Amino acid sequence: MLRSFSRFGSDRCTRFLYTSCYVNTPKIQPSKSSQLLNSYFELGRFARPTGTWLLYLPCTWSIALAAPPGHLPDIYMLTLFGVGSILMRSAGCTINDMWDKKYDMLVKRTKDRPLASGSLNLPQALLFLAVQLATSLVILLQLNWYSVFLGILSLIPVITYPLFKRVTYWPQLVLGFTLNWGVWLGYSAINGFCLFSVCTPLYLAAVFWTCTYDTIYSHQVLHSTGVLCWAILLSQVLLTL
Template identity: 65%
Template sequence: MPIGVWLLYWPCGWSIAMAADAGCFPDAKMLTLFAVGAAVMRGAGCTINDMWDKDIDKAVERTRDRPIAKGIISQGDALKFLAGQLSVALAVLLQLNWYSVFLGASSLGLVVIYPLMKRITYWPQLVLGMTFNWGALLGWSAIHGSVDWAVCLPLYAAGVCWTIIYDTIYAHQDVADDLLIGIKSTAIKFGENTKLFLSLFSVGMVSNLLLSGVMADQTLP
């Protein structure tokens, strides 16, 4: 699977695994459903991002050859494709309990607004983290029918820190173009202090993972 799918899937897998009964393997059906859902929603997120960023992508070296930016695919065709992707995602979501259906559907707002954040804040990576790690909440609720916030909230926070780390590193390749066209990112915000900030977020990630494990009564291997 593409790396973006894995990045979306791992928080789901962590949550499903932590929700398993002691001594039991994670639910294989749920792991499979969430893998399909991650693949579809990652694709839908890319479609939405490319639709919003058509003009921006034309001005960035790394993205100027994307199909919508180059005019190979029209906005109308992209919208039809997106409708198909979201239909498949809904079909997957409807396999879960109703609590999880509504919880999963509530993440769509983040999926839609994330591409806009780089226009208005230096923290789009934070919004991406909130979006990409929704599975940390959804995986648990898919197993138990509700979210145990004492376990899932620190797991979610750890995932958000993780996303800020890797996407800040990724964003550094676009800094020159972003500065020219007025796009914001944590890479620009942190600047020469990036290593320091990412070290702090690494501490936050590990600390929250440990807290989540403690709250879930996990033990050492």
Template identity: 60%
Template sequence: MQACRSAGLARGLGAVTLPWLWGSCRRSLSLVCAGSAPRAGDWRPSAGLGSRARRLSLSAATIVNSAPRPLQPYLRLMRLDKPIGTWLLYLPCTWSISLAAEPGCFPDWYMLSLFGTGAVLMRGAGCTINDMWDRDYDKKVARTANRPIAAGDISTLQSFVFLGGQLTLALGVLLCLNYYSIALGASSLLLVITYPLMKRITYWPQLVLGLTFNWGALLGWSAIKGSCDPSVCLPLYFSGIMWTLIYDTIYAHQDKRDDALIGLKSTALRFSENTKQWLSGFSLAMLGALGLVGVTCEQTLPYYTALAAVGAHLTRQIHTLDIHRPEDCWDKFASNRTLGLILFLGIVLGNLWKEKKTEETKKTIGSRLEN
């Protein structure tokens, strides 16, 4: 076990040289992204006597606004100023990678950083594709009218070239994995491309988003183990899909009036006043699937403690949700980063607990043999 830890730490030191953006997943060991919303992560020093209070912000939005002006539209097109989506894409990867770690070992730090980099790139590519498809719709919605393509800051040709650059870099990350994972990761591109069209043809685009955003639950495990174990990966993937249905339905309630006017569909419009009942059902399904994952992986007390905390978080989130207040919907949506981090921490500690449990068992057996 000690050798296992040493190996993990050694790889962790090597991984530090990769691009990490700590500070805001969603997303914790090597979580990539800074801040969750423009106001999250701000650091505000107290005002000194006799001087005006000045705000120093370390938020992602401030970093983007501080970048060279020609670069800013592209950073906003990637949503680097609102990286909560990157956390939500990245966190299922961290769950899977951590579950695949050997008992008593930390998760593979190199893989965590690699998947973090991939999450930034693929979330950016997904947003670029979404804005290219939706440029005419975005102009008609107040919240999205200032997006770079809709606002005319970036042309369609420029966005297409930028998309090619992001996908090329993401391919470079994918090629660092084993052959099985390369094929599995490449197969998700169809979902990434077609998801933005779903809101035109079905009231369940959030389900397709769930299939897309939680692909990392499959990919993380295969990157460590060489292939997917259906008994673990499928319940984990299912739980992630349920989670996406929860948080993205809440998110969609921000735009339901505009969506109804311009003919776009969503689960927010489908569920309407029954939203809380649907979200409660999704929550139970998510927790049940995660419980099955814990049993299959022989998880320990910290994991189930985290699972209880996740259940409490979901209960409070749904109970206090006001679907008619967009600002409350945003706050509840963004709080899911905390939920994902709680589960990640529970998996890591639960896996480390396995070593303690094993050592205690060995001591008990040894004591009995001596007697």
């Protein structure tokens, strides 16, 4: 009986200590600077590398095609394009969120993004974008001037892609042109020019590859906002059959 009483008392003491440890310990609030850094990290989607791979893979394909017969792809170029893909993918996400802020607020999947939730404002996002693009330019300037010109041209589809979701059911096509620009850039970085008989088939194949996977992805937000996409058009066509 004494043993059971001791065990009972020990259990009560353990529960008391366990409870008081969590009840009385004050919660540590993250500092404003750490919250801000976390918001920037989320804005650039650095924790989700899938988009970076989708941007990087077409670059590797063209770098491999441009390699001399019997030689492996240039490791230095593969590394350079890898870093550039991380930077430009994050810059593209920033641009997309700046354009789509009011739409992201209406979708459950995107309403917690930094701009949509209010944890970052547009001037802060613009400053972050400037840093991203400046760092990307440093990477781009390591290439030949032909490739530098192609890299600067890539900003046109990067900036305008989000706008096409408002005016056409085919934004995936524009996204394909954007994400696979590395086909041209990778080949020219090795040879100093683009051989169109080689790059064009690869580029078009990669564009349709992008259209396929992004149409599947777009089914998650069908009819959630006023944004247009290929998935909505296909669903309307199927409903009429």
